[in-house]
Amino acid sequence: MAEDLRKPFVCPWWLGYFLLIPFRRLSQDPEKILTPFVREGMTVLEVGPGMGYFTLTLARLVGTSGNVVCVDVQEKMLSALLKRAKKAGLEQRISAVMADEDSLRIEGYAERVDFAIAFAVVHEVTDQARMFEQISRCLKPGSMLLFSEPTGHVAPEEFRKSVEIAQSKGFEVANTLHIKRSLTVLLRKRGRE
Numbered sequence: 001m002a003e004d005l006r007k008p009f010v011c012p013w014w015l016g017y018f019l020l021i022p023f024r025r026l027s028q029d030p031e032k033i034l035t036p037f038v039r040e041g042m043t044v045l046e047v048g049p050g051m052g053y054f055t056l057t058l059a060r061l062v063g064t065s066g067n068v069v070c071v072d073v074q075e076k077m078l079s080a081l082l083k084r085a086k087k088a089g090l091e092q093r094i095s096a097v098m099a100d101e102d103s104l105r106i107e108g109y110a111e112r113v114d115f116a117i118a119f120a121v122v123h124e125v126t127d128q129a130r131m132f133e134q135i136s137r138c139l140k141p142g143s144m145l146l147f148s149e150p151t152g153h154v155a156p157e158e159f160r161k162s163v164e165i166a167q168s169k170g171f172e173v174a175n176t177l178h179i180k181r182s183l184t185v186l187l188r189k190r191g192r193e
């Protein structure tokens, strides 16, 4: 059978506004989800932040001494995110990085990241192995990646395959998290405990 070479669907920029609707907090409350993992002074990597549904909470949690590195392939997502951050007085804590399909362009963060999040993005990526490898390289050994996919777009079997790919790129499953309308695991970068 011929290999399926279709590219995954990337969330169009205008849909970014819908991901910000306050109603979403009822099922996916950023404070509840992130507070157990993020501390003052941390460097956090957020892959595929869109317009920043989780970013402002991350920026508040890392405080003035922390940094949130937001990496997206769409300039319009990043510019809307930065506009929202500026309005909230949080833009100094955020570094926006324009990625492309081949690279997250975060080589400068090797083993500098304390926590990473990839929420509703991995199913949009053509080369998942490459993405997990790049995230793994940036995390400090023993640090966590919160990996979550929407149940509306990703079947449990596909999610399981993505987790296997992550495991082949230096991660182990630390925990399964229960977040509504999503499939979520906490992955730990293997290495120091």
Ligand SMILES: C[S@@+](CC[C@H](N)C(=O)[O-])C[C@H]1O[C@@H](n2cnc3c(N)ncnc32)[C@H](O)[C@@H]1O
Pocket: 010, 011, 019, 047, 048, 049, 050, 051, 052, 053, 054, 071, 072, 073, 074, 077, 099, 100, 101, 104, 118, 119, 120, 121, 124, 125, 126
């Ligand atoms: C469905 S949105 C999710 C946004 C946000 N994480 C949320 O949960 O509201 C997916 C985001 O991932 C970005 N994205 C897609 N492929 C990417 C890639 N290869 N590298 C970085 N970001 C990517 C899209 O541009 C979009 O902003």
